[in-house]
Amino acid sequence: MISALQWIRRGAAQSVPDKYVMDDSEVKRIEQIAGENLADAKEQLEHAQKASNGAESMETDTISSEHPELAEYDLDNYDDSENPEAGPNIFSNIHNLSYYPSNKEDPYITLHDDDEEDREDMLIQPTDNLLVAARTEDDVSELQIYIYDQSDEAEGNLYVHHDIMLPAFPLCLEWLDFRTGRKSHLPTPGNYIAVGTFDPEIEIWDMDTLDTMYPEAVLGAQDKTKKKKGKKSKKVNNEYHTDSVMCLAWNKQHRNILASASADTTVKLWDLTTQQCAHSFNHHTDKVQSVAWHPVESTALLTGSYDKTVAVFDSRAPTQRASWKLTADVECLRWDPHDTNGFYVATEDGMVQYLDGRQPGQAPIYRLQAHDKAVSAMDVNANVQGCVVTGSTDGVVKVWDVQNNKPSMVTSRKVKGDLGQVFSVSFCPDSPFQLAMAGSMGQVSIWDLATNAGCRRAFEGRTVMRPQAAVTEDRTVTLPNDDEPESEEEMDGADIDMDEEIHDSDYDEESGDEV
Incomplete structure (x- = not known):
């Protein structure tokens, strides 16, 4: 199955990705990352060795008693390196082995691969979009990085460029360009994917490095050496998550800030510069x-929970919150990119609601019964006004026209045979009508909405392409710790500036028509 999708815009990826190099500095970094899990690993190894030794003792005793002619070979002590009569150890001269960073430097390798051909296969063109899919099959999870080549205008070409193995089932993805890890010293923007999984940690992977083995950074890694053996703390705290990470959101204005939502009921803000939790909200x-x-107010945050509530607040003054009570668990949230006062909420009962962020607790501007089952995926087209797409566990993807707050369905597509239950839909940032879809069947599909006559008629003349602004400076923000008292200035800035007024209207929940 594919649980999450994430587009990477054109020009963000390095044209020729780097090759992963296991040098001395990388070995030290890996040792530091692995050291946090070393205590648990040692304990598990000791337990396994005790069980294995007991089984081997019983087995060798049986062999010796059943086959006395084998006693002269002393098989019980065959692997004991301290026994001078033991058999040869094939690893006894491992310290004399030489390691070469590349095959070209190894004098014993005379046949070399065609590096130029491999380089051409890995080349990423300026017109290519990358699409990252979080895929799991047979308990093996990985990131599949696709190339979506639209140089052929008649038909786009989608293929896997490379993949990255993951240690746990992935739940969410978020792209960011803030450099961290080994390339943090470089002045140019990077190309990274943050991954939230069933584990409480957040891994950040470099998309510009091939065959990488370890993430560039791990946020919320617990220091297991301070915990009692055999026990894992599930107590909610202000330093790290204690349960699955269900959603991630990168702050595009304060580029070193990453927000995470978790099954432990908390929302946390991470400073990518220090790789520490700066704030925790409960x-x-x-x-x-x-x-x-x-999208405009850089400190305003929108959150939705299984407690059937939605909250909007300023992260500098989280106690001053605007909240809404719903009738079902929240599945998806999206701000309206064309009117930033409003936002969309998709719920487990198949409903999509449009709410005014300036009117806490008030009824939605309109309700839309989008599906019979849970709306498990939703996206709002930032390049086409009034275009919203929903996907459901019923295996149907629907395109909606919500112009002037009068929602109507434009077209729908039954994709259950190809995708199964739909878990992710996402519009391409560089092509207004290219929609990526994925679900329980583990397949990625690109739907060109421009090929649908109904979509062409409904959204004709509404395309508003927003060019990506070039990053001219490394704009970051330093967040205070939770222990520090908030200043009066911070409290005064808690009110979210949303000046334009949206007028309420009543609509039929089934059709979206005005009553």
Whole structure:
């Protein structure tokens, strides 16, 4: 199955990805990362060795008693390196082995691969989009990085460029360009994917490095050496998550800030510079399924939970919250990119609601019964006004026209045979009508909405392409610790600036028509 999708815009990826190099500095970094899990690993190894030794003792005793002619070979002590009569150890001269960074430097390798051909296969063109899919099959999880080549205007070409193995089942993805890890010293923007999984840690992988074995950074890694043996703390705290990470949101204005929502009921802000948790919010009482930064107000945060509530607040003054009570668990949240006062909420009962962020607790501007089952995926087209797409566990993807707050369905597509239950839909940032879809069948599909006559008629003349602004400076923000008292200035800035007024209207929940 594919649980999450994430587009990477054109030009963000390095044209020729780097090759992973296991040098001395990388070995030290890996030792530091692995050292956090060393105590648990040693304990498990000792337990396994004790069990194995007991089984081997019984087995060798049986062999010796049943085959006395083998006693002269002393098989019981065959692997004992301290026994001078033991058999040869094939690893006895391992310290004399030489390691060469590349095959060209190894004098014993005379036949070399065609590096030029491999380089051409790995080349990423400026017109290529990357699409990252979090895929799991037979308990093996990985990131599949696809190339979507649209140089052929008649038909786009989608293929896997490379993949990355993951240690746990992935739940969410978020792209960011803030450099961290080994390349943090470089002045140019990077190309990274943050991954939230069933584990409480957040891994950040470099998309510009092939065959990488370890993430560039791990946020929220617990120091297991301070915990009692055999026990894992599940107590909610302000330093790290204690349960699955269900959603991630990168702050595009303060580029070193990453927000995470977790099944431990907390929302946390991470400073990518220090790789530490800067703030932790616990205003929800159940799993937090979705989190999103406001597209204009850089400190305003939107969160939705299984406690059937949605909250909007300024991260500098989290106690001053606007909240809404719903009738079902929240599945997806999206700010409206064309009117940043409003946001969309998709729920487990198949409903999509459009709410005004300036009117806490008020009824939605309109409700839409989008599906008979849970709306498990939703996206709002930032390049086409009024275009919203929903996907459901019923295996159907629907395109909606919500112009002037009068929602109507434009077209739908039954994709259950190809995708199964739909878990992710996402519009391409560089092509207004290219929609990526994926679900329980583990397949990625690209739907060109421009090939549908109904979509062409409904959205004609509404395309508003927003060119990506070039990053001219490394704009970051330093967050205070939770222990530090908030200043009066911070409290005064808690009110979210949303000046334009949206007028309420009543609509039929089934059709979206005005009553």
